[in-house]
Amino acid sequence: MPDESNFNTIDTDIPEIKDGEVLVRSVYISVDPYMRGRMSDAKSYAEPYKVGEPIIGGIVGQVMASKNTRFEVNSYVEGRMEWAEYNVSNGSNIRRLKPELAPVSTALHVLGMPGLTAYFGLLHIGQPKEGETVVISGASGAVGTIVGQIAKLKGCRVVGIAGSAEKCEFLTNELGFDAAINYKTTANLFEALKDACPNGVDIYFDNVGGSVTDNVMKLINFQSRIIICGQIxxxxxxxxxxxxxxxxxxxxxxxxxxxxIVSDFAEHNKEGLVNLTKWVQEGKITYRENIVEGFENTIDAFLGLFRGENIGKQLVKVADE
Amino acid sequence: MPDESNFNTIDTDIPEIKDGEVLVRSVYISVDPYMRGRMSDAKSYAEPYKVGEPIIGGIVGQVMASKNTRFEVNSYVEGRMEWAEYNVSNGSNIRRLKPELAPVSTALHVLGMPGLTAYFGLLHIGQPKEGETVVISGASGAVGTIVGQIAKLKGCRVVGIAGSAEKCEFLTNELGFDAAINYKTTANLFEALKDACPNGVDIYFDNVGGSVTDNVMKLINFQSRIIICGQIxxxxxxxxxxxxxxxxxxxxxxxxxxxxIVSDFAEHNKEGLVNLTKWVQEGKITYRENIVEGFENTIDAFLGLFRGENIGKQLVKVADE
Known part of the structure; x- marks a missing residue:
């Protein structure tokens, strides 16, 4: 388990931009569970972070200065940038946002990487059919909440596993899950799952792994699909x-x-974003943001992911929109 | 581990056939590892065998009497029938064979269930690409030998894992595998695999499971495919x-x-048999049969599968062709 001592914050000058570059002021910083995986030398899809170099992650920011004709001053962008109050980009790692379609912060969750992760994992790998039972671990997180709502749109029975009564109530009362199980207080997770899945499990969307997954695996049906999205x-x-x-x-x-990993399906990004945007605008998919204010709280917000504190998407608000 | 005491052999009269039925004299009886799975109450794709009822498995036989116009007397058929010297069939569980295309015994391996298992598992699930590395456990068995040869046809590097020096020589000298590892005598299976797979493992066709599989899993590449065909x-x-x-x-x-399981791909059976037959006729796929003579030796031949005795397809010859 990482702690504050693994991180260091430094002061630098705001950089000058050159031709083709833009200066981006961070507005929302995304903290995501996958980032823990990059803090390790273990072979993985992502290059490990290097000790002494800045953390890179999803950021929504505002263009404060521009020498790139594609990006206007004051417009909003999203991209993978350094955990910093200001970033310089040559435009290749950022995309323009349309604030008239949805709040810009959604580019870091339902209309961004976590939303596409849910979309591709459930629909492209899981291929849910009406009437099937979908179980989601880490169900109240940024990805799990969207997986469950898409599965409901597809006519599935949706059962979430989460780590508090508040999270479970959120899943069933606000997101329309058919059932939610608090794995921390349930005496027998297997029996609770069996009760919640009378027809077994056709799709298991796993963000958690470990003994939670062991119990779900006992209930999988013929030709079931187990989607490994995370193993927090x-x-x-x-x-x-x-x-x-x-x-x-x-x-x-x-x-x-x-x-x-979401980038496996990069060629389908447009399809995913079009559908997710439509569902958000139609009110078919909703979301919750858990916002911490202040750049100085970024590290604690990240560590909070592993303490199971967030319901919905964990963001750090660094500056006003 | 089952033993002879779990089996019972009884004498009965040769049955009379009714309209629509044929009398089939067993010529070759197939013994297959999957049959062990049916000797258990554990939930599986196949109904468990019932205690006191005959074992059902693949048999090639000759039609001795026929009241079914689709099957001529003296012709050869293959199908799932009882472990018996004679079976009565209504025609629904047997298919006609063409002895002019290949020896009738091949209907129990390369041109039957094991061949189709290899074909569908490797090609439909594994989707091998030229230059990829394919590792096969249980490589000298009825399925593994065909998987490896198809993988070679597709331009892959093929590494077999088997349980004796004789089996390994068979794989490299007769079937064209690039390397074969005797897991029983190799001091460090992981190091041996690493040496045999300098570019890692893209496809792992697993018939064995357990610690053999643990070692292969350490070497899998990005977007690899692990095909679980057996777990002997x-x-x-x-x-x-x-x-x-x-x-x-x-x-x-x-x-x-x-x-x-092979039946997942039943709609593609024709495609599979056409291609396998072509490859056998062109000499691109070869096979070895391990034949035990005498109906009374069927049970011992089956038990021998779990002692690792067979190279290639284990058959019991019950009567002359």
Missing amino acids: SQYNLDKPEMGPRVMDKLLKTSSLMKGF | SQYNLDKPEMGPRVMDKLLKTSSLMKGF
Whole structure:
């Protein structure tokens, strides 16, 4: 488990921009569970962060100065930039936002990476069919909340697993989940899942891993699909945990287990954003933001992800819009 | 581990056939690892065998009497029938064979269920690309030998894992595998695999499971495909073994793990048999049969599968062709 001592904050001058560049003032900084994976030398899809170099992550910002004709001063952009109050971009790592379509902060969740992650994982890998049962772990997070709502749109029974009564109420009362299970207080998670999934589990969207996943795996149906989006219970372990082998279960049920990263589906980004935007505008998908104010609180907000504090998308508001 | 005491052989009269039926004399009986899975109450794709009822499996036989116009007397058929010297069929569970295309026994391996299993698993799930590395466990068995040869046809580097020096020589000398590893005598399977797979593993076709699979999993590449066809190391365990969790590895490599059964792809059976027949006729795929003679040796031949005795397809010859 990382702590504040793993991070360092420094003061620098606001850089000058050259031809083709823009100066972006951070407005919202996104903190995401996947970033923990980059704080490790383990082989992964993402290059590890280098010690002494700035953390890079999703940021929504405002263009304060521009020597790039594609980006107007005062307009809003989103992209992967350094955890800093100001960034310089040559335009290749940012996209323009349309504040008239939705609040600009949504570019960091439902209309950004977490939304596309939910969309591709559930629809492209999971391929839900009407009447199927979808179980989601880490259901109250930025990705899980969207997965569940898309699954409801597709006519599925949706069961969320989350870590507090408040989160569970949010899932069932505000997002329309059919059931939610508080894994921290449920005496027997397997029995609770069995009750919530009388027809077994057709799709399991896993953000958590570990013993939560072990219990869901006992209930998977023939030709089920297990979508491995995150394994937050495992990120802070020194070496892989032992657990019940899953291969025989996958064999006996002809099931699929698939890890993925949102960029695997980059060629479908436009399709995803068009559909997500439509669903948000029609009120079919809603979202909750958990906003901490102040650049100096970025690290604590990030660490809070692993303490299970956030409901919905965790953001840090660095400046006024 | 089952033994002879779990089986019982009885004498009955040869049945009379009714209109629409044929009498089939068994010529070759197939013994297959998947049958162990049916000798258990565990939930699976196949109904468990019932205690006191005959074992049902793949048999090639000759039609000795026919009251069904689709099947001529003396012709050869293949189908799922009882382990018996004679079976009565109404025609729904048997298919006609063409002895002019290939020896009738091949209908139980390369031109039958094991061949189609290899074909669908490797090509439909694995989707091999030229230059990729394919590792196969249980490589010298009925399925593994065909997987490796198809992978070579597709331009892959093919590495087999098997349980004796004789099996490994067969794979490299007769079937054209690029490398073969004897997991029983190799001091460090992981190092041996690393040496044999300098570019990592893109496709792993798993018939075995357990620690063999654990070692292969350490070497999988980005977007690799792990095809779970069998788990023979696990079939005789009372409860699932513990092992290193695979989810985080699948996540970090965007990899797929898929269990399957040949019938998942039944709609493609014709395509598979056409291609396999062509490859056999062109000499691009070869095979070895391990034939035990005598109906009374069927049970021992089956048990031998779990002692790792067979190279290629294990058959029991019950009568002359």
